[in-house]
Amino acid sequence: MNRNFLLVVLLSVSLWCTGCSSGVSTGKGGGSNPTPTSTFSFYASGLETINNGPNFYVLAGSVAVDTSTGNVVDGEQDYNDATGITAADTTIQSGMFTVNSTTGQGTLTLKTNDGSLGSNGTETLAVQFVNSKHALVTQFDGSATSSGSLDLQTLPSTLSGGFSFAWTGADSSGNPLALGGVFMVSGTSISNGEFDYDDGGVGEGVLAQSFTGKISSPDSFGRGSITDTGIATNIVYYTVGPEAIRVIDMDTTDLFIGSAFGQGSGTFSATSLGPSVFGVQGNPVGVLYAAAGSFSTTPPSGTFSGIGDDDEQGTVASAAAIAGTYSIDAAGNQNGYGHMSFTTPLEDISFLGIYMTDPTLNLNDPNNTTTGLGGALVVDLDGSIPAGTGVLVRQTDTATTSFTGHYAFGAQDYFGEGEFDFVGQGSVTGLALSGTGELSDPFGAFSATPKEYSNVSFSGTAAQTTAGRYNMIPVDIQVPGGTPQSFTVAVYQASGDQLFWVDEDNDSLWLGPLEQQPANPTFPSAKIGH
Amino acid sequence: MIRPITGLWSLLLSVAIFIPTPAFSQAAVRLVKPAGPLSYDASKEITLSGTVSSVLTKPSPGMIMGAHLLLQTESGVIDASLDRFALRGYGALAISGGEQASVTGVMKTLNGKQVLLARIVRVASDVYTIRNQHGIALTPLARERLREKASGQGVEP
Numbered sequence: 001m002n003r004n005f006l007l008v009v010l011l012s013v014s015l016w017c018t019g020c021s022s023g024v025s026t027g028k029g030g031g032s033n034p035t036p037t038s039t040f041s042f043y044a045s046g047l048e049t050i051n052n053g054p055n056f057y058v059l060a061g062s063v064a065v066d067t068s069t070g071n072v073v074d075g076e077q078d079y080n081d082a083t084g085i086t087a088a089d090t091t092i093q094s095g096m097f098t099v100n101s102t103t104g105q106g107t108l109t110l111k112t113n114d115g116s117l118g119s120n121g122t123e124t125l126a127v128q129f130v131n132s133k134h135a136l137v138t139q140f141d142g143s144a145t146s147s148g149s150l151d152l153q154t155l156p157s158t159l160s161g162g163f164s165f166a167w168t169g170a171d172s173s174g175n176p177l178a179l180g181g182v183f184m185v186s187g188t189s190i191s192n193g194e195f196d197y198d199d200g201g202v203g204e205g206v207l208a209q210s211f212t213g214k215i216s217s218p219d220s221f222g223r224g225s226i227t228d229t230g231i232a233t234n235i236v237y238y239t240v241g242p243e244a245i246r247v248i249d250m251d252t253t254d255l256f257i258g259s260a261f262g263q264g265s266g267t268f269s270a271t272s273l274g275p276s277v278f279g280v281q282g283n284p285v286g287v288l289y290a291a292a293g294s295f296s297t298t299p300p301s302g303t304f305s306g307i308g309d310d311d312e313q314g315t316v317a318s319a320a321a322i323a324g325t326y327s328i329d330a331a332g333n334q335n336g337y338g339h340m341s342f343t344t345p346l347e348d349i350s351f352l353g354i355y356m357t358d359p360t361l362n363l364n365d366p367n368n369t370t371t372g373l374g375g376a377l378v379v380d381l382d383g384s385i386p387a388g389t390g391v392l393v394r395q396t397d398t399a400t401t402s403f404t405g406h407y408a409f410g411a412q413d414y415f416g417e418g419e420f421d422f423v424g425q426g427s428v429t430g431l432a433l434s435g436t437g438e439l440s441d442p443f444g445a446f447s448a449t450p451k452e453y454s455n456v457s458f459s460g461t462a463a464q465t466t467a468g469r470y471n472m473i474p475v476d477i478q479v480p481g482g483t484p485q486s487f488t489v490a491v492y493q494a495s496g497d498q499l500f501w502v503d504e505d506n507d508s509l510w511l512g513p514l515e516q517q518p519a520n521p522t523f524p525s526a527k528i529g530h
Numbered sequence: 531m532i533r534p535i536t537g538l539w540s541l542l543l544s545v546a547i548f549i550p551t552p553a554f555s556q557a558a559v560r561l562v563k564p565a566g567p568l569s570y571d572a573s574k575e576i577t578l579s580g581t582v583s584s585v586l587t588k589p590s591p592g593m594i595m596g597a598h599l600l601l602q603t604e605s606g607v608i609d610a611s612l613d614r615f616a617l618r619g620y621g622a623l624a625i626s627g628g629e630q631a632s633v634t635g636v637m638k639t640l641n642g643k644q645v646l647l648a649r650i651v652r653v654a655s656d657v658y659t660i661r662n663q664h665g666i667a668l669t670p671l672a673r674e675r676l677r678e679k680a681s682g683q684g685v686e687p
Contacts, residue, residue, distance in 0.1 A: 052619075055671070083671050173679075174672030175662070203664030207559040253675075285669055287568060288595060288614075313613075314594040315567050315640045348566030381561060383664060384569035416588060416595040416614055506592060506641070 037064040037073060039153045041222060041238045042108075042125070043246040044137060045168070045257045046146025046412065047284050047419045048081055049442045049450075050116075054418055056170060056285045057081040057144060058257035059123075060238050060248040062153060062221035063092055063110060070097045072110060076221050078236050078248050079117055082170065082255040088234070089223070090114045095122075103425050104129030104408065104523035105438065107140065108150070118143045125150070126438035126452070128408045128423035129523045130515040133367040136410035138421035138440045140452045145440040147412035147421045147512070152367055153222050154241040159185045159215065162263035164336055164355035165195075166377035168283045168389040169249055169256025175201035176286025176387035177256065179231065180353050180379035182263070182335045183211070190215050190229065194337050196353040196379060198386040200286055205351060205381025207339075232256070243358055244366035258389060261366070261377065264358030267334035271299040272356050273326060273376070277468070277494040278308075279502070280349070280380050280390035281412065281511040287385040288313050288414040290511035291349055292492045292502040293322060294395055294468050302326050307469060308346040309490040309502050311509035312385060317347045318490065318504060319465055328356060336376070353379040354392065363391045364498065364513055372498040372515075390511070393494045398468035402496025404428050405519070409435065409458070411512025413503060418443025422477070424458050425517065431462040431470070439479060445508070446479045453479040460489065468493045472501065570636055570647060570665020578603050578610075578646065579632040585625055587617060592641050596667075599625065599648065601633060610635065610646040616660045619670025621677065623651055623658045630654075636665070 043060040047053060061077025075092030079085060091113045099106035108125045115121040119141050126140035133152040139145055166180035181195025193211035198204075213229035215237075222239035226247070229235065234250040243262025249255045279292045293308025305323040310316070321344055328338035336356030342349065354376040362368035363375050372393060380388030410423040420443065426435015435458045442450040460475035470493070474486035487508065491501045496516060503510040565571070580603035587597050596613040610633045616623045625631060634650040649661045659676075661667050668676070 170671075172675070174669050174675045175666065200664060200666035201662065203662075203666075205561040207561065286666065312568055313596065314589070345566060348568050350566060351561055382566065383561070384566055386666065414595075416597075507589065507595065 036067045038067055039064045039155060039221065040150050041153050041240050041246055042137060042148060042150040043238070043248065043257060044125075044139060044146040044148025045283065046139065046144060046421060047443070048144035050143045051081060051084050053144075054284070054443065055081045055083050056255070056283060057085070057146070058169065058248050058255050059139070059146065059148070060236065060246045060257065061092065062223060062238050063095070063108070064221075065097045071095075072097060072108070075110065076223060077110070077112065078250050080248065080250050080255045082251065082253055085116055086250060086252045087114050087117055088236070088250045090117065099127065099129065099523055101523050103436075104135070104517065104521060105423070105425055105436075108137070126423050126440065128410060128425055128437065130365060130408040131368070131518055132522050134365040136408055136423045136513070136515075138410065138423050138438070140438060140440045142442050142450065142452060145419050145421045145442050147410060151240045151244075151365070153239060155220065155222055155239070156218065157222065157239040157242040159239070159242060159245065161185060161265070162335060163260045164263060164357050164377050165247065165258060165260035166355065166379050166389045167247060167249070167256040167258035168387050170254060170285045170387075171199055171201060172251070172253040173201050174285070175199055176283060178379045178387045178389050179256070180355050180377055180389065182337045182355050185215055188214055188216060190226065192333075192335065193229070194335065195231075196381055198379065198381045198383065200386040202383070204383035205353075207381070240366045243361060259377070261357040261361055261363060263336050263356065264360060266359070268328050268336040268338075268356045269334070270302050270326070270328055272328055272336070273297050273299070273338070273354070275395040276375065276392045277395045277492045277500060278378060278390060278392035279492075279500040279511050280352070280378055280388045282380075282385060282388045284414060284419060286387035288509060289348075289385055289388065290414070290502050290504075290509045291346060292490065292500045292511060293346065294492050295322060297326065304340065307466065308349070309504055310347045310349060311502065311504035312347050314506040315347065316504045316506070319469065320346055322346050326354070328354070338376075339381075348382050348385045349380060351381045353381050363393060364515060372495060393498060395468060395494045397495040398493055399496070400431060400464055403431060403462065403493055403499065404496070406517040406521070407433070407435070407514045408517055409437070409501070409512060409514045411501065411503070411510040413445070413508050413510035415445055415508040418445070420445045422456065424456065426458060433458065433460050433462070433472070433475075435459075439477070441479075446482055446485060455480055462491055475503070567638065567640060568665065570661065572636070572663050574636050575634055575649065576637060577632055577634040578608055579630070580604070580608070582625060582627050582629045582631050583607055584627050585617070592643060594640055594645065599631070599633065599651070601631060608633070608646055609643065610648040610651075612648055612651075612660055613667035615667050615669045616658070619673075621658070621670065621673035623660070624656070625651065625653050635661075
């Protein structure tokens with residue numbers, strides 16, 4: 001073996017293992033031979049083409065990867081479309097993780113023991129690493145398209161204390177549904193649960209429902225269950241770390257997906273909410289919409305004002321003024337449960353549930369403890385546009401000079417006939433973005449032939465309209481062999497590290513993140529499995 | 531051909547649709563329904579009848595997403611939004627140009643144009659439910675689940 005190649009491999013292994021878990025795979029499918037592994041949790045939601053789709057589906061799991069070869073050695077996952085495929089605790093038997101060490105872009109194939117999933121049991125995710133512990137993903141195998149996240153797990157993790165959550169899905173009647181709130185974990189008990197929900201079959205948001213329940217200890221892949229809540233029968237979670245879990249509803253007739261984040265050790269009040277950027281999006285079962293905006297607050301009076309962009313099924317509000325009142329812990333429970341009521345609505349957005357999270361957590365990148373910290377999970381409680389969920393994050397830096405460098409980006413686009421998703425990376429110089437990525441298009445948005453595209457080019461130049469907001473008109477996306485398609489995009493900057501972009505066209509809409517990559521990235525190197 | 535919902539079935543489904551489907555059984559603290567662009571106030575429903583001018587599976591520029599039914603009425607051509615699910619899957623709307631139809635819905639002005647958010651489309655004796663009473667489009671799965679619930683009430687078609 002060439003000495004230089006060996007050095008590259010060894011260096012890559014050491015870099016990849018930064019912060020990785022115990023290093024010995026003891027999962028359900030693994031053998032007894034110790035293998036240096038990193039385990040990642042993943043979750044995504046979108047539209048499947050299989051099973052007489054398009055159907056809304058949700059996916060979550062954990063995968064162990066041999067850090068020396070890129071081989072997937074073990075894992076488990078849960079997949080649900082609530083219309084015939086409810087595949088719980090499926091074994092991931094093998095697969096391959098291939099990543100370009102320069103761009104952090106690649107693919108992850110997961111070979112399961114369930115032939116009804118993916119393409120004959122094999123799912124492929126397009127992966128775009130933001131840093132060595134966090135990546136944006138989209139399903140990329142023609143069986144489905146979706147957007148989600150892949151994050152290095154800390155195993156084992158013990159869950160304890162206050163949590164906020166936001167979940168989106170569909171109820172047992174097939175109506176769109178979103179729910180969010182707060183709860184406490186102590187041992188295997190869930191207590192002091194308080195949540196809101198917005199169900200398309202009800203027609204208006206419903207507030208302040210209480211719940212308790214049980215939460216099991218997780219297995220070696222961080223998978224556990226939440227039961228006896230009255231919310232759903234079979235709720236499964238996968239830990240990212242002690243303050244971040246991905247949650248999936250595995251009932252056969254209803255489904256949801258989302259996250260729960262810890263609230264830390266502090267308490268919450270009106271002063272907990274400051275200048276923020278928010279992003280909210282519906283799901284494919286409900287009204288198609290995507291919105292983003294920014295606002296400032298006046299804590300003593302509990303008022304906010306700002307601007308927002310919102311595309312609801314092709315009706316667009318761009319840089320529209322928003323204003324209203326907010327409350328956090330109105331009942332004095334200090335549990336971070338709150339709401340924003342818009343006196344100047346953003347189209348149909350007039351009432352949001354906000355559930356405060358640990359101010360030391362990055363809600364897009366749970367392993368990031370240094371930048372983009374603090375915020376809340378959001379549920380849209382407007383009856384006319386049910387099932388919207390999202391986040392709000394602190395706005396700390398609106399300088400245009402901070403919007404520069406290398407960025408990973410992604411988005412989930414809804415259009416009338418279906419959905420497409422993409423992940424990519426590129427550079428922003430002088431507010432001009434230029435990048436490449438992978439785009440999943442099983443519903444034929446870019447050509448008459450459904451396809452998964454690599455080497456897709458992305459370009460656009462941001463023009464600031466007000467502090468923290470840009471127009472990026474157009475963002476051009478060109479798939480190989482195709483002509484550029486142009487999109488009308490607004491960008492909201494929480495900081496140079498963390499932005500949100502929203503496509504607001506008459507015939508498509510998206511919401512997604514732009515997350516700054518490290519100056520000297522240490523992505524996993526490309527590995528070829530045996 | 532997917533059989534449309536007709537006669538007694540349509541009555542049962544109409545009843546089922548108007549029965550609230552709360553996700554969780556607790557005393558609810560409900561919000562006042564807002565009045566945004568896509569909000570649906572059933573008290574403002576109208577019914578328009580005419581000849582189907584065309585069925586658009588994809589919107590024309592300026593229209594909201596989803597399929598549209600252009601209905602030639604005495605007052606002119608009405609754009610009726612069928613949303614994304616009406617023309618596909620279980621219980622899909624079977625309709626073509628030249629047919630007589632009536633559409634019940636709420637008229638809105640969206641993107642500067644009038645559009646009828648269709649809730650019910652009637653073609654001859656067939657009744658199709660496009661949206662529920664809250665203006666939320668019914669997916670094929672939701673239509674199928676409604677049919678299953680109606681079947682569970684013990685009434686044979």
